[in-house]
Amino acid sequence: MLIGYFADGPWSHKAFERLIKKPSLEFSFICGRFDQNDKVLKDYATNHKIPFMTSENINGSEFLGIPEVNECDIFVSMSFDQIFHKKTFSKPPLGTINCHAGKLPFYRGRSVLNWVLINDEPEFGITVHYVDDGIDTGDIIKQKCFAITDDDNYCTLLERASHGCADMLEEVLPAFLSKEVDRIPQRSIHPHGLYCTRRGDGDEVMDWNMTSRQVFNFVRGICPPGPSARCLLNEKQVMINRVRLIPEAPSYAGFPGAVLAKEKDGLLVKTRDSYVLLTEWISEQKIRVGDRFK
Numbered sequence: 001m002l003i004g005y006f007a008d009g010p011w012s013h014k015a016f017e018r019l020i021k022k023p024s025l026e027f028s029f030i031c032g033r034f035d036q037n038d039k040v041l042k043d044y045a046t047n048h049k050i051p052f053m054t055s056e057n058i059n060g061s062e063f064l065g066i067p068e069v070n071e072c073d074i075f076v077s078m079s080f081d082q083i084f085h086k087k088t089f090s091k092p093p094l095g096t097i098n099c100h101a102g103k104l105p106f107y108r109g110r111s112v113l114n115w116v117l118i119n120d121e122p123e124f125g126i127t128v129h130y131v132d133d134g135i136d137t138g139d140i141i142k143q144k145c146f147a148i149t150d151d152d153n154y155c156t157l158l159e160r161a162s163h164g165c166a167d168m169l170e171e172v173l174p175a176f177l178s179k180e181v182d183r184i185p186q187r188s189i190h191p192h193g194l195y196c197t198r199r200g201d202g203d204e205v206m207d208w209n210m211t212s213r214q215v216f217n218f219v220r221g222i223c224p225p226g227p228s229a230r231c232l233l234n235e236k237q238v239m240i241n242r243v244r245l246i247p248e249a250p251s252y253a254g255f256p257g258a259v260l261a262k263e264k265d266g267l268l269v270k271t272r273d274s275y276v277l278l279t280e281w282i283s284e285q286k287i288r289v290g291d292r293f294k
Contacts, residue, residue, distance in 0.1 A: 001177055002026050004072040004092065006058070006080040008033040013040050014166040015078050015099070020048060022170070024177055029053055029068040033081050059085040074176060077131065078165065089131040094176055096131040098138070099169055101161040103145055104129060105186035105193030108136035113157045115196045116148065117221035120213065123147050124157060126164040128172045130183070135195070140184040142172050150245070153220035206231040208257035208293055212245060212271045219243045231257070231293040233285065238293065242280035249274035257293035269293065 005016065005027055019025050029051040032038045045052035055063040063069065064087070075089065075096035089096035102112040103125025116124045123145045130138035146160060175181050186193060204227040210218065219229045219240055228239040244266070251273045260268040266279040267287060281287075 001073045001094075001173070002028040002071055003173070004028050004069060004075040005030045006075060006077045006082075007031070007041060008036055008038055008079045008081065011099075011162045011165050012038075012078040013044070014162055015169045016041070016044055018166050018170040019173065020044075022174065025173060028072045029066075031055060031058065031080075058082050059088045064088065064091065074173075075131075076169065076173070078169070083135070084131050086133060097128055097141060097172070098131050098136070099165045100127045100129065100136055101125075101165060102127060102136065102196075104136060104140055104143065105190050107196055108193055109196035110198035112196050113161060114154060114199055114221045114226065117152070117154060117157065118217050120217050121148060124161070126161060126168050128168050129186075137186060137193070140186060140189075141175075141182055142168060144168065150216075153223050153242075154226045155223060158225070204228065204230050206240060206293070208269070209272050211273045212249065212276050215271050215276055216243055216245050228282075233283065233287065233291055233293055236284055238287070239282040240278060240280070241282070242278075243269075244277040244279050246275060246277055249276075255292060259287060259289050259291045259293070262289055 001024060003025060007016070007030060027048070027050045030041055030045045032041050032052065032054050034054045034056045042052050051068050057063065072092045074092050074094040077084070077096065077098040084096055101124070102108060103123070104127045107116060107125070113124065125143055125145045127143040128141045129136065130141065132138035144164065146164065204222055206218065206229045208215065208231065219242060222229055223241050228241050231238050231240065254270045256270055256272050258270040260270055260275055263277060266277045268275050269278050
């Protein structure tokens with residue numbers, strides 16, 4: 001089976017390393033993101049004698065006329081950033097599939113691993129699905145869910161998802177050879193689903209008027225390699241990388257953002273309902289009891 005691989009970044013590297021070992025699978029080409037210089041993918045292509053290319057428009061006639069593109073049995077998208085139009089995703093006989101780190105039809109779109117933590121979800125999903133005219137709306141081929149605990153954060157989910165996506169593609173692609181591929185319409189699970197937007201500049205600003213649980217989820221949802229939660233102290237920025245929930249902390253009225261006490265492991269900071277323990281932060285100034293974050 002000849003694969004056209006649209007890919008970028010570490011997740012696509014892991015998947016390629018698995019798939020290239022399958023004797024029944026061959027790569028007709030690797031197409032990297034147009035605005036990136038993925039040296040790892042280029043080296044893979046060179047070492048395995050696979051044509052490497054980029055295109056500003058994969059839906060254009062110039063790209064679709066390339067011989068290697070026309071030879072493919074299936075297109076596979078892994079961390080690619082362009083939208084496939086119908087004339088492109090329907091070109092190979094077996095269609096086009098995408099691996100998405102979200103539990104479809106929920107958590108379509110962008111920044112989904114941030115959002116599942118911010119929304120305090122008990123699990124996240126990895127889905128291989130067909131590409132269609134929508135955004136992450138195509139029929140599901142295979143989906144697995146993974147539990148999220150309070151020990152997880154953005155970093156741990158990224159690592160788990162990168163391995164999970166590689167596992168899923170390794171399982172799914174050989175099924176096309178035996179024609180044992182499921183197609184589960186997403187509307188059969190939920191009529192509307194859920195869409196996530198990409199997080200951008202300003203979305204990292206902390207609101208101490210959230211509950212302690214919400215503060216905890218927000219901080220762990222955008223911790224490094226994310227931008228880190230941020231607030232101000234005396235008009236200077238403080239980056240917050242980790243907070244800890246305090247079991248059975250009492251709920252009471254107070255000033256959200258106030259530094260209440262210094263503990264051995266960090267600083268107690270008031271939230272809307274109780275308080276959390278601030279354990280990892282970056283600040284140009286010393287933070288004292290009585291200070292108030294904004």
